Amino acid sequence: MIEPWVLSDGTAPASAAAVLAVLRERISTGQLETWLTSASGRSLAFISNTARAMVMLLDDEDDPGEHAMDPGASGSSDGFILENGQHDEYPNEDTLPLADALQVVEHILTTGAPPPLTAWSIDR
Secondary structure, eight states, X not given: OOSOEEETTSOOOSSXXXXXXXXXXXXXXXXXXXEEEETTSOEEEXXXXXXXXXXXXXXXXXXXXXXXXXXXXXXXXXXXXXXXXXXXXXXXGGSEEHHHHHHHHHHHHHHSSOOTTSXXXXXX
16 A cells, blocks of 8 residues: 555555455445545545445545545435444435445545546535
């Protein structure tokens, strides 16, 4: 990994593949919101409904950040359950299919930047 990332529970997976395994395990047990923090203070959020995921990248805790997009996706999806119990619904264009979202996370963890061919919304 370009910079070390730590999960919100304090564990530091050894590789991007290990992070993806943790994300898949958390999703399978109904833990749909996961945050990672890098050594430089950036945060990476992964919030899923098991079919799609919101992937957000923030420079610091006060940053509105940016998120991966699926331009042209129609409709919306619900079932994004946050750790505080809140149930969210997002437009599908603001989320990615789960497999694509996992690839985006892997790319960020291994290169330090979003994939160049993935659309991003800058929320700053």
